[in-house]
Amino acid sequence: MKWTEDDIREITSETVYERGEDYWMDDRVVIESREGKKVKAVVKGSQNYRVEINLDDIEDYECSCPFEGDGACKHVVAVLLEAMDDDETAPAEEDEAVADAEELFAGLTVEKLKGFFLPELRRDQGMRERFFAVFSRKEGGNPPEYYRNLVANILETDMDSYGFIPYGEEPDLSEITELAETYSSQGNFREAAKIYREMFEELTAIMNNVDDSDGYYGSEIEAAVQEYVDCLSSANLQGEERKEVIADLFGHFRKADGEFWGDYLENALESFCQTADDWQSWLEILEPFVPAALPAHEKNWSEYSRAERLLARKIRLLELTGNTTEAEKLMLRHYRESSEIYRMLLRRLEESGRWEEAVGIAGEKDSNLHLSTRKESLELLVRYYENKDPVRTRALVVRLFLLKGNWEYYDRLKESDSAVEWKEDFAEIARELETDKHRALLLADVHLREGKKTEALALVLADDDLSSLREYREELAGTDPDAYYRAYRKHVLPQTRMVLPRGSYRQIAELLKEMKSIPGKKKELTQWVTELRVENKRKPAFLEEIANV
Numbered sequence: 001m002k003w004t005e006d007d008i009r010e011i012t013s014e015t016v017y018e019r020g021e022d023y024w025m026d027d028r029v030v031i032e033s034r035e036g037k038k039v040k041a042v043v044k045g046s047q048n049y050r051v052e053i054n055l056d057d058i059e060d061y062e063c064s065c066p067f068e069g070d071g072a073c074k075h076v077v078a079v080l081l082e083a084m085d086d087d088e089t090a091p092a093e094e095d096e097a098v099a100d101a102e103e104l105f106a107g108l109t110v111e112k113l114k115g116f117f118l119p120e121l122r123r124d125q126g127m128r129e130r131f132f133a134v135f136s137r138k139e140g141g142n143p144p145e146y147y148r149n150l151v152a153n154i155l156e157t158d159m160d161s162y163g164f165i166p167y168g169e170e171p172d173l174s175e176i177t178e179l180a181e182t183y184s185s186q187g188n189f190r191e192a193a194k195i196y197r198e199m200f201e202e203l204t205a206i207m208n209n210v211d212d213s214d215g216y217y218g219s220e221i222e223a224a225v226q227e228y229v230d231c232l233s234s235a236n237l238q239g240e241e242r243k244e245v246i247a248d249l250f251g252h253f254r255k256a257d258g259e260f261w262g263d264y265l266e267n268a269l270e271s272f273c274q275t276a277d278d279w280q281s282w283l284e285i286l287e288p289f290v291p292a293a294l295p296a297h298e299k300n301w302s303e304y305s306r307a308e309r310l311l312a313r314k315i316r317l318l319e320l321t322g323n324t325t326e327a328e329k330l331m332l333r334h335y336r337e338s339s340e341i342y343r344m345l346l347r348r349l350e351e352s353g354r355w356e357e358a359v360g361i362a363g364e365k366d367s368n369l370h371l372s373t374r375k376e377s378l379e380l381l382v383r384y385y386e387n388k389d390p391v392r393t394r395a396l397v398v399r400l401f402l403l404k405g406n407w408e409y410y411d412r413l414k415e416s417d418s419a420v421e422w423k424e425d426f427a428e429i430a431r432e433l434e435t436d437k438h439r440a441l442l443l444a445d446v447h448l449r450e451g452k453k454t455e456a457l458a459l460v461l462a463d464d465d466l467s468s469l470r471e472y473r474e475e476l477a478g479t480d481p482d483a484y485y486r487a488y489r490k491h492v493l494p495q496t497r498m499v500l501p502r503g504s505y506r507q508i509a510e511l512l513k514e515m516k517s518i519p520g521k522k523k524e525l526t527q528w529v530t531e532l533r534v535e536n537k538r539k540p541a542f543l544e545e546i547a548n549v
Helices: 005-010 014-025 074-106 110-123 125-135 144-156 174-185 189-205 216-234 239-256 261-272 276-289 301-320 324-334 339-351 355-362 371-385 390-404 407-416 419-434 437-449 453-463 466-479 481-496 502-516 522-535 540-545
Strands: 029-035 038-043 049-054 061-063
Touching: 005 014, 005 074, 014 074, 029 074, 038 074, 049 074, 061 074, 110 125, 125 174, 144 174, 144 189, 174 189, 174 216, 189 216, 189 239, 216 239, 216 261, 239 261, 239 276, 276 301, 301 324, 301 339, 324 339, 339 355, 339 371, 355 371, 371 390, 390 407, 390 419, 407 419, 407 437, 419 437, 437 453, 437 466, 453 466, 453 481, 466 481, 466 502, 481 502, 481 522, 502 522, 502 540
Parallel strands: none
Antiparallel strands: 029 038, 038 049, 049 061
16 A cells, blocks of 8 residues: 555544544445545534545545535545555455356356356346447447437436425446446457447536536536547547547537536647648637637637637647748737737747847837736846846846745746845835735745845734734744734634534634644633633534643
């Protein structure tokens, strides 16, 4: 195993670990599925909660419970312990079972095998489908609607009487994917692709009736689209067949019309199209839908975004097919209206060594350009001027730091500046940040980087935000413990007087522990906790959560 009980303890508190261990020992965990390193389970309690964990990274987990504390909840702990227990016992049990089966098969006749399997095939549709996938030589396979109905039947099992799938319901589609994998393993990639296509079609068709559709269902859609393309890529399609696939994917992309799975389809097209002929086919299919001009984004952002995406794709395909002159004409025509096309043009001019043109465009001021575009413009100007004009380069790097707060630029300035230059640049940075109250914490970080804790503390206290106090506690609480403790208490006190869910009480307990760690404040905090126990004697959940403070 890559992780142990000690690793589980690292991602939660000891109290939560013990509760999770109790749940596991009480056999409250039901593992629903385990595919590779992804495990899905239900943990039974006063309510049933669904848990999903990536066993390659046990900090990558989800649970449907309302736990709001730091780290994993008891349900995740219980599932990890169950998964670890399964890992330790399953291989030996599986090997023993396979050996027993092989011994039994050796003594069975064909008639006995038929007597067992035929009733099982009648009863178990999944087994029946896999059996035919391996042994049938049916010309052309099954019609697409056959697989569409298989998927629909599974989804219907989790629908309510109104045809709606509630939050947390995750239909098990493994029967469908296993069937497709069986066809793939037999080299029948076209039939496998047909299954994945119908799976994608049916899933996207019901998205309006699914609560939290971009979670579990989003990952299933993404996987189905990618598997569809992977199967067709393995099917050695040629000529018109490849063009039909490109048209099919692009048709679905247009139909998605801004839905999240549109990205999956565009990624699939990029994955499938690998040759000049593919790119040309895509370009020809795309061409009728590309607007001659971009609409004003202020009036209709979704329409603008759709048009920009199509136009940018046309430019990329023109470049890939060698029509760089036409691609550049489009860039020059539209770069002031589109951040994406602006970036493409700068990249092209720089790569072709046309620095003067690139600098001229990068130096233009256009309020419509996005923040990320201004960053790229400044970076290009730095690359151009760094060996020509040191003073201008310094001013540009200052602007880059102020633009994004990227410490790479700050450190670059400090390392390359003389003492006098750094004094000037630091003063400019501080001046700019002082005029923007929304960036006070970046200025606090600047002061911390320079060892000026008193100045940083003043900014954090003035921010008057609990999350800021928590973020800077380890670095700044010791600078003025009394002030830091008072600021914490100001935010925590009102919460202690409310009736809240247990998860919120757990959060209060964590805050009290943080206050306890402020230098010299342990005694004062202990006294306050004693008072809180008296004041909240009618809130047993609160008392239980602060018991270990």
